[in-house]
Amino acid sequence: MKLFRNAELGRSLLLFLAISLAGVSVAFAWELRFGVMTLILCAALLCVFLVTTLRRYHRLSEFAADINKILHGSSQISLNRYAEGELGILQSEIYKMTVRLREQQQRLIDDKVYLADSIADISHQIRTPLTSINLLVSLLSEPDISDERRQALSRELYDLLSRIDWLITSLLKISRLDAGTVSFQKEQVPLEELIGKACGPVLIPMELRGQELSVSANGRFTGDTAWTAEALGNIVKNCMEHTPQGGRITIRAVETALYSEIVISDSGSGIAPEDLPHIFERFYKGRNSDERSFGVGLALARMIIGRQNGTVKAENRTGGGACFTVRFYKGTV
Numbered sequence: 001m002k003l004f005r006n007a008e009l010g011r012s013l014l015l016f017l018a019i020s021l022a023g024v025s026v027a028f029a030w031e032l033r034f035g036v037m038t039l040i041l042c043a044a045l046l047c048v049f050l051v052t053t054l055r056r057y058h059r060l061s062e063f064a065a066d067i068n069k070i071l072h073g074s075s076q077i078s079l080n081r082y083a084e085g086e087l088g089i090l091q092s093e094i095y096k097m098t099v100r101l102r103e104q105q106q107r108l109i110d111d112k113v114y115l116a117d118s119i120a121d122i123s124h125q126i127r128t129p130l131t132s133i134n135l136l137v138s139l140l141s142e143p144d145i146s147d148e149r150r151q152a153l154s155r156e157l158y159d160l161l162s163r164i165d166w167l168i169t170s171l172l173k174i175s176r177l178d179a180g181t182v183s184f185q186k187e188q189v190p191l192e193e194l195i196g197k198a199c200g201p202v203l204i205p206m207e208l209r210g211q212e213l214s215v216s217a218n219g220r221f222t223g224d225t226a227w228t229a230e231a232l233g234n235i236v237k238n239c240m241e242h243t244p245q246g247g248r249i250t251i252r253a254v255e256t257a258l259y260s261e262i263v264i265s266d267s268g269s270g271i272a273p274e275d276l277p278h279i280f281e282r283f284y285k286g287r288n289s290d291e292r293s294f295g296v297g298l299a300l301a302r303m304i305i306g307r308q309n310g311t312v313k314a315e316n317r318t319g320g321g322a323c324f325t326v327r328f329y330k331g332t333v
Contacts, residue, residue: 020042171296191260198231198236206240218253235298250264271314282296305326
């Protein structure tokens with residue numbers, strides 16, 4: 001039997017037999033009837049010891065079998081029947097471990113699904129401009145194309161390549177943020193300077209659209225200037241794309257004792273109610289989104305802001321247009 005293969009049990013039996021033999025010998029030397037009674041008592045105690053040990057081994061074997069089933073993926077095994085007795089403490093700890101293992105397993109499954117969905121979305125986002133690029137290349141290869149037509153197609157080709165480059169760059173930044181490999185710096189700069197860096201890349205497109213930019217900033221910002229400027233720039237770019245020709249984009253920034261707040265609003269058509277809960281989701285494109293949009297800019301902005309103890313909220317203004325409120329808190333929220 002497996003029971004007697006246990007070295008610890010063997011030592012215990014030998015010690016018990018040695019003590020019993022000594023006791024029985026002394027009892028027999030004293031008086032015969034005492035020797036017989038001692039022998040019977042020792043035999044009874046030995047039987048009780050063997051029976052209880054056998055039962056304990058049987059329960060341990062069942063416990064080990066159930067744990068093995070759990071480790072092989074079974075989720076229907078209950079350990080509650082081991083909650084009493086000497087196995088209670090062990091059952092409690094193993095139950096905690098199995099709960100954590102199941103949670104980790106579910107997270108891994110969710111991560112795999114999310115990764116597969118993300119790869120599918122990225123492939124779709126890149127495939128669309130690549131199809132257009134292939135078409136443009138075939139048009140450029142025609143022998144009888146005019147110089148004006150060739151220049152127009154070249155500009156469109158350059159624009160598509162720039163979009164793909166921006167998409168890949170943004171996705172790499174998102175992956176770095178997901179992996180937690182980005183180290184945000186702690187810099188203190190005036191809010192006006194931060195907003196200036198954020199709006200720099202969109203000033204020329206806004207001018208071409210005849211849009212007006214109004215900035216009012218007072219106070220200072222503490223955080224990573226480069227990353228934050230990119231986040232705010234993505235929000236301003238989104239407002240620009242949804243503001244008509246001759247529209248207006250307003251940025252108001254102020255520092256309080258609790259946070260630095262930046263409010264970016266536009267005079268566009270606003271955000272559709274059904275889009276508001278999803279506007280910061282990765283690859284989400286709202287009803288009024290431009291066909292050139294990838295649905296990445298606002299998702300990246302929220303990640304950057306959130307990693308710096310900040311919040312961002314999107315809503316529609318009462319008088320029309322969208323409004324984004326960004327707050328960077330000075331303490332834990």
